[in-house]
Structures are given as C-alpha cells and as structure tokens.
Amino acid sequence: MCAGRTALLFALSGALTAPALAQVSVTEFALPSVTSSPQGITPGPDGNVWFTEYGGDRIGRITPTGTVTEFKIPTASSEPNAIVTGPDGNLWFTERYGNRIGRVTVGGKVTEYRLPASGSRPLGITVGPDHNLWFTEYDGNRIGHVTTTGTFTEFTLPNAGSGPGSITVGPDGNLWFTEYDGNRIGSITLDGSFTEFAIPTLGSQPNGLTIGPDDALWSAERHSGKVLRIDTGGDITEFPLPSNSAEPANITVGPDGNLWCVERNAGNIARVTLAGNVTEFPIPTANSQPMNITTGPDGNLWFTEFATSQIGRASITTADCVGDCDMSGSVTVDEILTLVNIALGGALVSACEAGDGNHDQEISIDEILAAVTNALDGCSASGTSSRRGA
Ligand SMILES: [Ca+2]
Numbered sequence: 001m002c003a004g005r006t007a008l009l010f011a012l013s014g015a016l017t018a019p020a021l022a023q024v025s026v027t028e029f030a031l032p033s034v035t036s037s038p039q040g041i042t043p044g045p046d047g048n049v050w051f052t053e054y055g056g057d058r059i060g061r062i063t064p065t066g067t068v069t070e071f072k073i074p075t076a077s078s079e080p081n082a083i084v085t086g087p088d089g090n091l092w093f094t095e096r097y098g099n100r101i102g103r104v105t106v107g108g109k110v111t112e113y114r115l116p117a118s119g120s121r122p123l124g125i126t127v128g129p130d131h132n133l134w135f136t137e138y139d140g141n142r143i144g145h146v147t148t149t150g151t152f153t154e155f156t157l158p159n160a161g162s163g164p165g166s167i168t169v170g171p172d173g174n175l176w177f178t179e180y181d182g183n184r185i186g187s188i189t190l191d192g193s194f195t196e197f198a199i200p201t202l203g204s205q206p207n208g209l210t211i212g213p214d215d216a217l218w219s220a221e222r223h224s225g226k227v228l229r230i231d232t233g234g235d236i237t238e239f240p241l242p243s244n245s246a247e248p249a250n251i252t253v254g255p256d257g258n259l260w261c262v263e264r265n266a267g268n269i270a271r272v273t274l275a276g277n278v279t280e281f282p283i284p285t286a287n288s289q290p291m292n293i294t295t296g297p298d299g300n301l302w303f304t305e306f307a308t309s310q311i312g313r314a315s316i317t318t319a320d321c322v323g324d325c326d327m328s329g330s331v332t333v334d335e336i337l338t339l340v341n342i343a344l345g346g347a348l349v350s351a352c353e354a355g356d357g358n359h360d361q362e363i364s365i366d367e368i369l370a371a372v373t374n375a376l377d378g379c380s381a382s383g384t385s386s387r388r389g390a
C-alpha cells in the first residue's frame with residue numbers, strides 16, 4: 001500500500017463516526033378497508049405489532065410478514081387513538097370520542113372502561129412504573145391513570161387549555177407528557193405533582209414523546225417542523241427538519257439507536273441522530289399521512305398511514321464499506337459514478353447513503369477516493385467506523 005493511500009485512509013478513519021451506513025427499505029401493507037385510518041401503533045407481547053383504526057373502530061394486529069387481523073370495538077364511533085402493551089399482557093388503548101380506555105387481549109376480546117367525566121377526550125397512553133395505565137385527557141385537561149381492573153385517578157393540569165397529548169415514562173420515573181396547546185413539556189410524579197417547561201418556539205404543537213438512548217425525552221413539533229430534546233432538568237434543544245412544513249407527527253427510538261419520526265405532510269420517515277442530523281426517507285405511496293411510528297418486536301420500524309389506510313414496515317440494513325450503495329459487499333464503477341453524480345449535485349445523498357461515510361449529507365472527494373480504494377482493494381481493506389483503531 002502506498003504512503004499516500006495510507007495517509008488518506010488514516011484521515012478518513014478519523015472522520016468516520018457512528019452511526020453505521022444505513023439503507024432503508026419500506027414495505028407497505030394495505031388494510032382490508034380504505035377507511036380504517038390507522039393511528040396509534042405499538043409492539044405487542046405476542047411478537048406482532050398492534051394498531052388502532054381511528055376510522056374503522058377496530059384494533060388491528062399485523063404479523064412481521066404483514067398478515068392483518070382486526071377486532072371490532074363495541075362502542076360505535078369510539079375513535080381509538082393511542083395503544084400500548086399493558087403490564088398484564090393485554091393491549092390498552094384510548095378512545096378519543098368514546099371517552100373510554102379500552103383493553104384487548106391478544107385473542108381479541110375487548111373490554112372498555114368509561115372515564116369519570118364525559119368529553120375528556122383521552123389521547124396518549126403508557127404504562128407507569130406503578131403498573132397502572134397513565135393517559136392524557138386532551139379536552140379534560142387532566143392526566144389520569146387506570147388500574148388494570150378499571151379504577152380511575154385523575155389530576156388536573158396547572159394551566160387551563162394545555163391540551164395534553166402524548167405521554168411516556170421518563171428516566172426519572174415520572175410521567176412526561178406533551179402540551180399540544182400549552183406549548184410545554186410537562187412531568188407528573190406518581191402522586192400527582194406537576195412540573196412544566198415552556199418550549200422556545202411558539203405554537204410548536206409538540207406531539208409524540210419517547211425516551212431516547214441518551215436518557216433525554218424527544219418529541220416532534222408538528223407545527224414548527226422541528227424535533228425537540230429535553231433533559232429531565234428541563235433543558236430544551238430543538239433541531240429543525242429540512243422542511244418546516246414537514247409536520248412531524250410522532251417519534252420513536254429505532255433499532256439503530258437513532259430517533260425516527262414520521263412526517264405527516266412531507267410523507268417521509270426521518271432519522272434523527274442524537275446530534276440532530278436528519279435524513280429523510282420517502283414513503284413509496286404519496287400523500288399517505290404517516291401518523292405514528294414504533295419499533296416492532298421483529299427489529300423493524302412500523303408506522304401507520306392515516307390517509308391511505310396502510311401499515312408500513314421499514315427495514316434498516318447497514319453497510320460497513322464506503323461506496324457500497326447496494327450493500328453487495330463490493331464497490332462497482334457504477335457506484336463510484338453514483339457518488340460523483342451526488343457530489344456534482346445530480347442526485348441526493350439518499351441515492352447512496354453508504355457513500356456518505358461521515359454522515360454530513362455530502363459526498364466529498366475523500367469519500368469518492370475511499371470508494372475507489374474499496375473498489376480496488378475490496379471492502380474489507382477500507383477504514384470504516386467498525387475498524388476504527390484496529
Ligand atoms: Ca455494491
């Protein structure tokens with residue numbers, strides 16, 4: 001190996017950092033009815049993914065290979081919203097218009113519990129550290145919890161009209177939630193003590209909340225087109241998506257340790273690294289209005305398409321060779337030409353993610369040279385993130 005090439009590889013190995021080079025392939029599965037409008041989605045206890053059908057008044061189950069089974073909710077026009085696997089091995093869900101919390105067994109038996117006050121409009125739901133189901137009441141302006149046998153407790157928010165939406169357990173053992181109308185992120189202790197933090201961007205409409213691998217909470221700002229990170233001390237950082245009209249509707253942690261959100265208006269799923277770097281991947285069906293996203297028991301990302309009544313599955317595969325666009329294990333001349341085309345502005349980086357070794361959303365001359373090296377010497381000879389320090 002000549003000295004020049006060694007120096008080049010050394011420079012590259014310093015520039016290459018995790019995450020690994022990723023390729024995302026999306027498969028969509030149509031629901032039996034086009035008016036189902038799936039909304040919430042969650043990994044089930046049975047190895048399947050479960051979802052709510054907002055328009056269909058049903059709870060659905062989809063296997064890793066796309067076989068769908070649906071279960072009718074007894075209450076008409078219940079508008080099921082969020083869904084989560086409960087501590088009892090059943091699925092629990094909110095009924096936005098039905099004003100109930102529902103439970104469905106993996107066999108499909110549905111039980112419903114009516115909320116204490118009418119018109120509460122429950123939205124988000126999660127499992128608390130106390131093994132109760134905690135939920136938000138958007139119109140009721142309350143946070144509530146229900147035992148697995150149907151006993152309710154509710155706490156009214158400090159400010160009227162806060163519009164609590166999504167809820168999850170924080171790293172501190174408190175329940176954290178979004179205030180869609182109040183433009184705050186809030187937390188509540190198990191005994192009902194509130195703390196709230198204002199979001200810097202006005203009218204951001206935070207929706208979706210998940211605990212990241214960095215022990216911070218992450219949300220999507222639907223109106224402002226940003227992703228928000230907040231630590232348990234209340235420090236907020238906002239990361240803009242490429243388009244401020246993307247309408248990020250929800251967010252989860254992917255199997256790759258990054259944050260993933262659905263962009264309802266833009267029709268993308270988007271990867272957001274802990275540093276806030278965003279990569280968007282278009283959903284094949286246009287105008288699908290993706291609403292929610294989760295990581296399934298099979299290690300794929302799963303999301304709901306509200307407008308097209310489909311369930312999407314996104315598989316992430318990783319390459320360890322700069323320039324190996326199709327992850328075949330070698331770099332071809334065509335792949336090098338693809339990189340050159342991207343560098344010249346003729347194609348997007350998404351045409352060959354494996355060419356962008358340092359994930360700065362650009363293809364540099366060094367990265368093209370690394371791909372040439374990989375084409376000449378084989379992929380195993382190149383310096384990549386997995387070989388750093390070797
Ligand atoms: Ca290849």
Ligand SMILES: [Ca+2]
Pocket residue numbers: 355356357358359360361362363364367
């Ligand atoms: Ca680059």
